[in-house]
Amino acid sequence: MATTAQNDFFKSNVLGHPAGLFVLFFTEMWERFSYYGMRALLILFFTTSLTDARPGWGWPQDHAYALFGSYTALVYLSTMIGGYFADKLIGYRWAVIVGAFLMTMGHASMAVETPFFIYLGLTLLVFGTGFFKPNMTSIISEMYKDRPEKKDGAYTIFYMGVNAGAFFGILLCGYLGEKVGWSIGFGLAGIFMLFGLLQFYFSQNIFGTIGLSPKMAEKLALANSDAMEINTNIASEEDVNKKEVADKRVPFAPWQLVIIAVCSLLGLVWVINDPASKISYGKVNFFKWGDTDYSNAAILTALVLFFILLIYRIVQYSYVTRQKMLAVTFFATLTFCFFAVFEQAPGTLTMFANNYTDRVLTGNASLIFLVVNSLIAVVPLAIITWVLYMLFRQTFKNYALANIFLGLSFVIIWCITIWMLVKDFYSAGYLELSDSTLMALKIDKVLNPLTEIPATWFNVLNSLFIITLAPLFSKWWESKYNPSANAKFGIGMILLGLGMGFVAYGGKDIVPGATTASVSLFWLVFVYLFHTMGELCISPVGLSYVSKLVPGRMIAFMFGVWYLAIAIANKVAGIIGESSTDIAKEEGIGNFFFIITIVAIAVGVISIVLNKPIKKLMHGVR
The missing domain is CATH 1.20.1250.20 (MFS general substrate transporter like domains)
Incomplete structure (x- = not known):
């Protein structure tokens, strides 16, 4: 049925x-x-x-x-x-x-x-x-x-x-x-x-x-069920139980639930308190006691307790399950590193486009951009x-x-x-419109025709490159040259680092403390191209490895750990962005991106070097 x-x-x-x-x-x-x-x-x-x-x-x-x-x-x-x-x-x-x-x-x-x-x-x-x-x-x-x-x-x-x-x-x-x-x-x-x-x-x-809803689904299931279907379900459940009976189960003890509650509360309050305390210049701070700010102590306590609990639970499982969960934890760590850098796109990279990139085009450059922009908008x-x-x-x-x-x-x-x-073709001087048409279209009359690319426009390149490159990467994964899990994550991190390397090189001559510059827009185009290739190596395959490595009864918990890693990465991406302002003042914005380049490539190399030990932890899962 x-x-x-x-x-x-x-x-x-x-x-x-x-x-x-x-x-x-x-x-x-x-x-x-x-x-x-x-x-x-x-x-x-x-x-x-x-x-x-x-x-x-x-x-x-x-x-x-x-x-x-x-x-x-x-x-x-x-x-x-x-x-x-x-x-x-x-x-x-x-x-x-x-x-x-x-x-x-x-x-x-x-x-x-x-x-x-x-x-x-x-x-x-x-x-x-x-x-x-x-x-x-x-x-x-x-x-x-x-x-x-x-x-x-x-x-x-x-x-x-x-x-x-x-x-x-x-x-x-x-x-x-x-x-x-x-x-x-x-x-x-x-x-x-x-x-x-x-x-x-x-x-x-x-x-x-x-x-x-679960109640409605249950009623319909009871109304439409038949003996054959019930017997099939029972048989399948028995097969699952037989497969997992030898695998040691580790239910959550009350003290572990208390630790989860404490970590969750501390983490949630800290995530909210961090911007609130900065925006209010210290007037709002849930972790301030007297003249002492315990914000850092609170989040470090939460992280230490979480890792202690995670390690404790992992070592309680059977040998094979324990090793597979260690592999998942390793990949979750790499995913955290990836998104902490990748999520600079709406932050420091958009601000680089806004403040340091030459986005004003004239002549043939203007026309070429307008034609290309029209095609990438209309064709999809x-x-x-x-x-x-x-x-x-x-x-x-x-x-x-x-x-x-x-x-x-x-x-x-x-x-x-x-x-x-x-509006763009008119503003660039390639289209003539009557005053009545301008009024009907609510377009302002321009005196100096030119094309200014919005700072947010560069973010569209990620989606455009994904749509273009995804089939090629899919063919790669299906071929005999399909890399191992570690290699995919390592290649993704290296591509991510190389992407940041383009903007680091493009911004190398921006003097410390400069608030404006006119760097070529092509450096940002290369950033998003390489970042997209890195994303295709990591993002689509990450959750797939979780589902393959973790027993079915534990998938929900490990998915939670995975999304927690991405959530922390997004917050760390904001913290990295905060540091960009000080580094830009003291050493130049180019050095900020250069530091990220080195760290990302280093993480990618480490991932590839650890290929054999991690492969052993996966016990044949590809």
Whole structure:
């Protein structure tokens, strides 16, 4: 019965996959549009001068990095809460709906631009992403549980939706935020999150019984079960028990739960307190007692307790499981190192683009950029619109309202894209428009034609390069030259370091303390090219190794450790960004990136050198 229900998804398909996958594709696309669109603007908004033509908050860069690092860390930590509520209480579907609603309200709040609403918006976005992010992939997993041979293709398509959303979010929200107004950029992100919510809500029945609340799913399972299915399930459970009976189980003792609670509380309060104490210049500090600040002591205590508990639990397991968990811990450490550097993109790299990069183009350079920018905007949008048409053909009859909302969102996105391109060609002097047309399009008349690339634009290169290079890397992994796990992580870290090396070299002549410079934009292009290749070596394969190395009953716990590593990495990325201001003043911004280059390459070399011992810990898992 269950298998039949799963196969029903494939009766109505798009490009060989269930139409429901593409409902998730577009919902995730708009969620990533909103997240990355806002993310690209945030630090620029905080640091832009109060006297600028589009005034920001005029914060010091270190304050902005501190808040941004805490925000991104909390986004990853909140996925544990969202996953728990979905598994135990409301189901995947309502978790997605609740998350999308919270994010919509979060973006709407940020569009107001006052301190209260900015902080409220960030809080809503943290919890919204926590509910949304882990449960979309859970729905896909359920859809394909009886078609494992098609699961890789499904996740590839879904991942394209992720990158398409990130690409257009950065391109359009970044452009509107920088060129028109911050609130427009923040608000646009919320509008498309709302479209994603409405599309998902009105088409959710396409998923059948998948993603319902645990109680509802249990009732339906009891109503539809038959003896053959029950016997099959019992047999499979017995097989699993036989396989794992020899593996020592280590339940959490009460004292271990207490340590987890203490670590969680200390870590959470510290992540919130760190930017609060800096922004308020010490007026708000939860760890200050008298004249002494215990912030560093608190977080070090939490980290030490966590590692003691992790080591204690690992040594309690059977020999093989213990060694595999050590391998996972090693890879989680490398992932932490990777994201601590990779997440400089919305921070120090965006500020480098804003302050130190020559982004003003004239003559042939201007024309070439405008043509290339038009192609990279219109061609992907046309392809995705074609996929939208294919989905309409399969689902419009049964889910008309969902399709209308989805279609309306694409009409708006096309209008904004065409408006942006027309405005750029006019501003560069390659297009003549009458006064009435300028007024209708709300485009200001320009006196000195030129093209200025938005500082946020460079972030779109990551998504563009992923879409371009992912098939090549996929072929590499499937070939006889497929590197070992350690080699992939090592190559990824070395590519990451080399990417930073380009901007380090480009900024070598910027004198210490300089606030502006005119470095060639091509150094940043190379940064994102190499960083994307590094990401393709690490990000897609990391969780795969967790699922292969860890027994099924422990996957949830180790996934938690994995996401904790990424959360800490995001916060450390903010801390690294804070140090950039002092290093730039004393030694020059080029030296800051050079230090990161050396560290990243060194970590990559260490990973490759440790290939044999880590391979032994994996016990044949590839």
